[in-house]
Amino acid sequence: xxxxxVRRKPPCTRKDATAVLRRLxxxxxxxxxxxxxxxxxxxxxxxxxxxxxxxxxxxRVRELFPRTxxxxxxxxxxxxxxxxxxxxxxxxRSEGDYRDGRRPGRVRFxxxxxxxxxxxxxxxxxxxxxxxxxxxxxxxGGREDLAARRLRAIGDPHERFREDHLRLxxxxxxxxxxxxxxxxxxxxxxxxxxxxxTRISPERCGDELRLMLCxxxxxxxxxxxxxxxxxxxxxxxxxxxxxxxxxxxxxPMMHLAPGREAPFGLxxxxxxxxxxxxxxxxxxxxxxxxxxxxxxxAVRAMRRALRISNEESDDMSGALEGLAPLLSEPPPRVAVLxxxxxxxxxxxxxxxxEALHSAGFFRQxxxxxxxxxxxxxxxxxxxxxxxxxxxxKDAGLPPGPLFKRILDAVYDAQLEGRVCDHDAALHLxxxxxxxxxxV
Numbered sequence: 001x002x003x004x005x006v007r008r009k010p011p012c013t014r015k016d017a018t019a020v021l022r023r024l025x026x027x028x029x030x031x032x033x034x035x036x037x038x039x040x041x042x043x044x045x046x047x048x049x050x051x052x053x054x055x056x057x058x059x060r061v062r063e064l065f066p067r068t069x070x071x072x073x074x075x076x077x078x079x080x081x082x083x084x085x086x087x088x089x090x091x092x093r094s095e096g097d098y099r100d101g102r103r104p105g106r107v108r109f110x111x112x113x114x115x116x117x118x119x120x121x122x123x124x125x126x127x128x129x130x131x132x133x134x135x136x137x138x139x140x141g142g143r144e145d146l147a148a149r150r151l152r153a154i155g156d157p158h159e160r161f162r163e164d165h166l167r168l169x170x171x172x173x174x175x176x177x178x179x180x181x182x183x184x185x186x187x188x189x190x191x192x193x194x195x196x197x198t199r200i201s202p203e204r205c206g207d208e209l210r211l212m213l214c215x216x217x218x219x220x221x222x223x224x225x226x227x228x229x230x231x232x233x234x235x236x237x238x239x240x241x242x243x244x245x246x247x248x249x250x251x252p253m254m255h256l257a258p259g260r261e262a263p264f265g266l267x268x269x270x271x272x273x274x275x276x277x278x279x280x281x282x283x284x285x286x287x288x289x290x291x292x293x294x295x296x297x298a299v300r301a302m303r304r305a306l307r308i309s310n311e312e313s314d315d316m317s318g319a320l321e322g323l324a325p326l327l328s329e330p331p332p333r334v335a336v337l338x339x340x341x342x343x344x345x346x347x348x349x350x351x352x353x354e355a356l357h358s359a360g361f362f363r364q365x366x367x368x369x370x371x372x373x374x375x376x377x378x379x380x381x382x383x384x385x386x387x388x389x390x391x392x393k394d395a396g397l398p399p400g401p402l403f404k405r406i407l408d409a410v411y412d413a414q415l416e417g418r419v420c421d422h423d424a425a426l427h428l429x430x431x432x433x434x435x436x437x438x439v
Contacts, residue, residue, distance in 0.1 A: 011049075011084070012087055013084070013085050014046040014090075014130075016046070016050075016082040016084065016087060017052060017082070017087045019194040020052055021052050024061070024064065029054050030054060032051060032052070032055070032129050033127065034052065035126070036124060038126040038128040039124060040351075041134075051087075051224075054412070055093075061091070065080045067081035069081075073259050074091065074107060076107065079092075092112050092114065095163075108290050110248075114137070115373055117139065117140065117154060118154075119154055120154065120170060121171070121174065122153075123142045123146050123150055123151065125138075125142050140154050149178075151174055151175045151345060155188065157189035158193070161196065162193065162196070165193065165196040165199055166205075167194055168228070169212070171190055173211050174210060175220070176224060177217055177221075186283060191228045194232075198233060202306050203307045204366045206435040209264070209306060213268070213271070216257075216259050216261065218256065219258075222251070234306070235272075236276060236305065237302075237305050238298060240279070243322065244278050247278040250359050251274040252277065252359050253270040256276070265311070265315025266316070268306075268316050269316045269348075270297075272316075272322075273289060273356070277361070290324040295320040298316070298422055299322070314345070318344060318348060319351075319353075322348070322349030323352060323353055326340060326353070334415060336411075337372055338382060342381070353369065385425075386414055386422050387425045387426055394434055395426060402433065404437070406429050410428050412423050414430055
């Protein structure tokens with residue numbers, strides 16, 4: 001169940017970040033830990049990176065440290081190589097003139113207070129001074145909001161989301177990850193700004209969704225994506241009708257791999273079925289959504305909207321298409337079950353199958369499948385076919401589309417024990433060929 005990871009920051013330890021911060025202070029500048037690491041510490045979590053915010057201008061930061069890299073010098077961001085860490089050092093700044101819904105057109109270096117005010121949410125607008133007993137500097141009320149388990153935009157929420165549309169998805173991610181309630185005005189602003197997501201690049205949207213839908217907290221994120229109307233924008237190429245609302249009890253996504261990570265392609269497969277289920281789809285309509293042509297359309301829609309990778313596309317289509325023959329009528333024969341188990345997406349399809357069962361779909365069939373799949377999972381690997389295309393040509397059959405149908409039918413008979421040697425397999429193949437020609 002491997003899945004594509006989003007881009008991550010280089011490793012950084014508190015010890016190395018503190019050494020960088022101390023050097024800045026010794027040079028006469030303000031410097032604090034900022035943003036996510038402070039939030040995580042206050043939540044009792046172990047930060048994965050330690051960002052430093054400072055009054056030192058970018059050029060001065062580069063003078064103070066022998067190994068640096070400018071990754072956003074116009075925005076005041078310098079990477080400092082310290083020990084075994086890469087420490088991100090950002091100069092206090094204010095921003096303005098957002099023109100593309102993502103990047104500011106104007107940056108001005110300023111004070112810590114103004115730097116806090118330009119950030120997205122109060123929980124991310126905190127500073128911490130490790131050289132003064134981990135003293136918290138809070139200009140925006142973030143500490144109070146964390147204590148109340150509340151996500152609130154800094155300043156005017158409508159303005160925050162107009163500045164940077166990706167904050168719409170970040171709001172959902174933070175609320176789901178940390179089990180926060182979205183403050184009323186912030187929630188209203190997210191819903192109002194949802195259509196702006198179309199201006200954000202598919203790659204950025206895909207990165208945010210991976211961070212939401214792969215972790216065990218995916219159900220909380222999924223609920224909020226529907227609540228704020230963001231899901232309808234992200235899945236617009238399926239599309240999801242505007243009047244459809246999430247039906248939690250009947251949603252495969254809400255029941256997918258509880259308490260466990262899930263590959264992004266599998267999560268998207270569950271999301272597609274959830275969209276159909278929430279629109280009132282019957283079991284036969286869900287089954288149609290798993291057919292190859294419909295699954296291919298859904299994958300293309302996700303590639304267009306989110307730029308999912310080839311591996312994620314394969315996981316998504318494999319999870320959907322693998323279930324179709326198992327849930328169709330009549331019940332699958334032994335050959336179908338064994339072919340399924342040997343397929344690369346069998347594990348993903350079985351997780352999706354359990355989510356469908358928990359959502360109330362195909363319950364009787366899935367309970368039967370559990371027993372049958374467990375029974376055949378320990379069987380010997382699939383044997384080599386008793387005959388191949390060369391055998392059919394030697395028997396006088398002309399090559400063509402008929403070959404595949406005959407060979408598949410003979411191999412199914414082999415897997416089910418109805419033919420056991422080359423001669424019996426070839427005899428069956430010739431019988432099938434005569435039947436095909438007589439139709």
